[in-house]
Amino acid sequence: MNLLFSNDRRGEYPDSWYAATANTLPPFDRVRGYIRADVCIVGAGYTGLSAALHLAERGLDVVLLEAHRVGFGASGRNGGQLGSGQRMEQDGLEKLMGPEDAAKLWDLAEEAKALTKSLIETHKIDCHLKPGVAHMCFTEKEVAGEHAYADHLADRYSYTALEKLDHDAAQALCPSPSYKGGTLDMTAAHLHPLNYALGLARAAQAAGVRIFENSWVSDITKGSPATLQCDQGKVQADHVILACNGYLGGLDRQVSARVMPINNFIAATEPLGDDAARVLTQDVAVADTKFVVNYFRLSHDNRLLFGGGESYGYRFPDIDATVRKPMAQIFPHLKDVRFDYTWGGTLAITMKRMPYLARLAPNMLSASGYSGHGVGTATHAGKLMADAIAGEASGFDTLSKVPAPRFPGGHALRSPLLALAMTWYALRDRLGM
DSSP states (O other): OOHHHHSSOTTOOOSOHHHHTOOOOOOOOOOOEEEEEEEEEEOOSHHHHHHHHHHHHTTOOEEEEOSSSTTOSGGGTSOOEEOSSOSSOHHHHHHHHOHHHHHHHHHHHHHHHHHHHHHHHHTTOOSOOEEEEEEEESSHHHHHHHHHHHHHHHHHHOOOOEEEEOHHHHHHHOOOTTOOEEEEEEEEEEOOHHHHHHHHHHHHHHTTOEEESSOOEEEEEOSSSEEEEESSEEEEEEEEEEOOGGGOTTSOHHHHTTOEEEEEEEEEESOOGGGGGGTOSSSOEEEESOSSOOEEEEOTTSOEEEEEEEEOSSSOOOHHHHHHHHHHHHOGGGTTOOEEEEEEEEEEEOTTSSOEEEEEETTEEEEEOOTTOHHHHHHHHHHHHHHHHTTOOHHHHHHHTSOOOOOTTHHHHHHHHHHHHHHHHHHHHHHTO
């Protein structure tokens, strides 16, 4: 089975609130016959779109291939949170990489956040970009750790944007009985993820990128040039970028051994009216400290967009039940609220929860495994690969130094072993361990 075709209709966006409110683009043609390019990119999510845009702005002839539609995958389905820092916290990166490389990774993460905001402003992308992401905690111990981490960022990195929230401040922002405190970062942001992807596609097309949809790459022959085989044609290119994330399939075993696809789910409630103030009193996004993270925000039409629950196989479960259970724990008064939209999507994680950037051949680069932190990181990874092709590889090389161990069990056993591990962590969440 192939995750590209397991849960979706070919060439169609999922029935999400994002798709229902998207600034849609007319469909692009599929690849037919023979095409030659300087660079061929596989995957038209944030990574591929950003790489294509930045390469075209450097004057290269770029072909961008998408198996379905632009922004079809995680880029058009996610929680829309543009976070600060890397997915792994800085104290963990300091132990893993040492203080010097950890500092470089912090700087790259802040570049990612700034790049995303800059692209939205420069290309006038209408994606409801708003400031503010809160991180909420369930216990006093977690609150103390969150506040200590804010002090660490201020002391070590001069990052003073994290506002500490005690119990009263947390309740004033998000009146859920579950949360005891946390932090609020107003330099982080949230947005409409599919409209952001579509805006990047418009900018890339205007810069000269040749975009092809419904063009699934079934095989890549490495070489100079490399050859990429699609359903009804092929592309030859001097350079190749793999920007597939959770939808890589079997295109490259080196990447698939280190990058695991998992499924995550979101529901959009009916418009909440005055009841929205019992969810959030400010227009910010929230993520919490559960291992299987709950994340949510209010939409511009006053719905609760709530993400929660994961699965590790090819088929999506009952999404309504999967999302409603954690949502009702956070907001008991909404346990019977109507869901107008529910959808799932496939993202990708790594063992270290850091992106996996790799040079797979002298002329082939890959970036994936954003582990739920992809809005800014994937956008930036695309630019870093464009820079590397142009001979400016310092940022790419810094991220590619992060250790990326293989998942245990090999390609065949990694999914069931991951499911066992995740079940254990979910149990820890329920027990408050």
